[in-house]
Every structure is written in C-alpha cells, then in structure tokens.
Amino acid sequence: MSEGTLETIIAAIGPLNESAVEAAEQHLNSLTKPPGSLGKLEEIARQIAGITGEISADLSKRAVIVMAGDHGVCEEGVSAFPAEVTPQMVLNFLAGGAAVNVLARGAGAEVFCVDIGVNADLSHEGLIQCKVRKGTANMTREAAMTREEAVAAIAAGAAIVKDLASKGYRMFATGEMGIGNTTASAALCAVLAEMRVQDAVGLGTGINEERRQHKIDVVERAIALHSPDRRDPIDALAKVGGLEIAGLVGVILGAAAERCPVVVDGFISSAAALVASALSPQSAAFMLGSHLSHEQGHRQLLDVIGLSPIIHLDMRLGEGTGAVLCFPIIDAALRIMREMATFESAGISRG
Numbered sequence: 001m002s003e004g005t006l007e008t009i010i011a012a013i014g015p016l017n018e019s020a021v022e023a024a025e026q027h028l029n030s031l032t033k034p035p036g037s038l039g040k041l042e043e044i045a046r047q048i049a050g051i052t053g054e055i056s057a058d059l060s061k062r063a064v065i066v067m068a069g070d071h072g073v074c075e076e077g078v079s080a081f082p083a084e085v086t087p088q089m090v091l092n093f094l095a096g097g098a099a100v101n102v103l104a105r106g107a108g109a110e111v112f113c114v115d116i117g118v119n120a121d122l123s124h125e126g127l128i129q130c131k132v133r134k135g136t137a138n139m140t141r142e143a144a145m146t147r148e149e150a151v152a153a154i155a156a157g158a159a160i161v162k163d164l165a166s167k168g169y170r171m172f173a174t175g176e177m178g179i180g181n182t183t184a185s186a187a188l189c190a191v192l193a194e195m196r197v198q199d200a201v202g203l204g205t206g207i208n209e210e211r212r213q214h215k216i217d218v219v220e221r222a223i224a225l226h227s228p229d230r231r232d233p234i235d236a237l238a239k240v241g242g243l244e245i246a247g248l249v250g251v252i253l254g255a256a257a258e259r260c261p262v263v264v265d266g267f268i269s270s271a272a273a274l275v276a277s278a279l280s281p282q283s284a285a286f287m288l289g290s291h292l293s294h295e296q297g298h299r300q301l302l303d304v305i306g307l308s309p310i311i312h313l314d315m316r317l318g319e320g321t322g323a324v325l326c327f328p329i330i331d332a333a334l335r336i337m338r339e340m341a342t343f344e345s346a347g348i349s350r351g
C-alpha cells in the first residue's frame, strides 16, 4: 500500500458529532441524579455519543485485536524473556489460554490474533496472517523496518478493522504481543512525545535496574544513529518502532474512520496511539484510555495524547488486558443512558 492510501484513511476521520454530544448531555441531566454525579461514566457516555452519533449505541459486538511481532533489538538483552516467547504466546492466544482470552470472555469480546511480524512460520486456522516481515531489524544497527513496511503494517491494521466493522463489530480494543516492544515504545515516546529517555524506559517484563540502565543506553544509541524526524511519525515508526505497533496504529486510525470507539490498552498500545494522534490529531477523539500501566512513562505518555485512564490496577501485561477490562464499564455508561428514569418519568423534584 502507498502512503496515498494512508492519506485516504486519515481523510475519512471526521470530528465528533457535537449535536449528539449535546443530546447526550441533555439526557444525562434529565436523569434522576445530581448533574455530573456519575463522573467518568457520564464523560464516556458523551464521548460514545459523539463517536457514534447515537446517545445509547449498541456496542455489543466488540473485538480485541492482538497484533504480534518480533523485535531485532532483543539481541541487545533488553527484555527479561527470550524472543521465542512471542510465537509461543501467539499459540496460547489461539488456544484461548492467555490472560486476554480469559478477560475477553468476561467482557463479551472476541480475540483476533494477527501475525504482523512474528519471526517464525506460524500456521493456524484462527490466526490472521498479515506478516509484513519476520521481525524488525536491530534498531541499534539499522532501521527497524523500511518506511514502506511501516505503511504496509498500518494498512493491514486498518483493513482488519474495516472488515470487522462490515461484519457488525462496533467497538475495538488494542492488544499486542512482542518481546522487546517496551524498548521500541520507549524510543517512540522519546522521539514523538519528547520524553526524556530515562523517563520513557521501564522494566517491561521485569528486568532489574542495572538492565534498565542498559536499555536506556540502547534507546539512546538507536535514536542517535537514526535521528528520527519528530514531525514525520512514519519515519520514527520505521526507524525505532515495531511491526505490531504499526499494526495498532492502523487499528486505531481504522476504528476512527469507521466511527467506532477504540479502547487503548497499556504502554505499548499508547505508543501506537501517540503515532496515530501525530498522524491524525482528530483520531484522538475516538480513543478511550483504559488503565494506567505500572510501566514507567505511561502516565506522561497518556498526558501527551490527552487520554485519561478509566481504571488503575497496577497491571503491566499488555495483550489488551486493561482495555477489555474497561468494556463492562463502557457498557455500564450506555446502560445508564438506556435504563435510568428521568426526573419527569419518576416524579422527582429537581434541585
């Protein structure tokens, strides 16, 4: 796919429907509660109205899209786990045994696992095959991928969402699997959010402080080698990003283009959201922050994108786990819109 096709996806993203936001606000204020007393549930209800154009949209068909890809930078010893865990976990997702599968079952969501760049030959009927290349290159030596590969991965993510939307899916969560991907995410934060590298690099799967210092050095060397252009998000994504991160950029832009809410998971998904919002500032209005990851840098990253997390559970897993946990809360906000009595219908005096 060419960058022109990416421009077409971006051009399809419009603003929120302000009259639906206004109608949601009026309905919320007619319900039997002090104005604003349902806090963030009210904010969610207004946002979903603005996204979908309906004050209580039916979002019952929902999906978590788990993008899987490998990272050449693992050669530098940046993760507590070996790279072969990526394909092993893909099989676990397909067997239904990973944390995201369990939580998705509880949230009425289907898990779609995508091979966008796993460094292994995987074949399974449940796997969506979109491999752009077998893992990125080691960013401390060469660009993680080419610009064309980054664009192809974005396009693949957007095409998956388009296909699911045509089948009736109305809400999406971002998920990922890729050993080494907190390193790529931290590099993107440093370039595109202008965060200090030491603030963006965390412990990932559980390295110690000494290894974190090494991981900081790895990110600094990669950025010094490539000088990614912060005004060109595709350049940054190609040089220091990841295939699954690029795939999620496409999922987010694709959801915004389809006017579907997209719930952004933890640190890595938020790095994808950062790239998406740099490519299309309007896309941020279609994103919902999910949880505050324990990974260092996540709070600052969310602030830059302008997302506020719905829940705080000290999780640091990824896969889409925090995002799917927010689906029942979003359901609660929509249920309030549908089922609560109004002051008028219940005969209750207003203050």
Ligand SMILES: Cc1cc2ncn([C@H]3O[C@H](COP(=O)(O)O)[C@@H](O)[C@H]3O)c2cc1C
Binding pocket: 078, 079, 080, 081, 085, 089, 176, 177, 178, 179, 180, 181, 182, 183, 203, 204, 205, 206, 317, 318, 319
């Ligand atoms: C068994 C296992 C399951 C996971 N599920 C998500 N991650 C998470 O950990 C990885 C990022 O951390 P780092 O950058 O330190 O490698 C990603 O794959 C992320 O999704 C997992 C990691 C492991 C080991």
Ligand SMILES: O=C(O)c1cccnc1
Binding pocket: 182, 203, 204, 205, 265, 266, 267, 268, 269, 293, 294, 295, 315, 316, 317, 318, 319
């Ligand atoms: O917040 C996340 O997404 C995360 C943090 C650490 C490791 N894996 C994922």
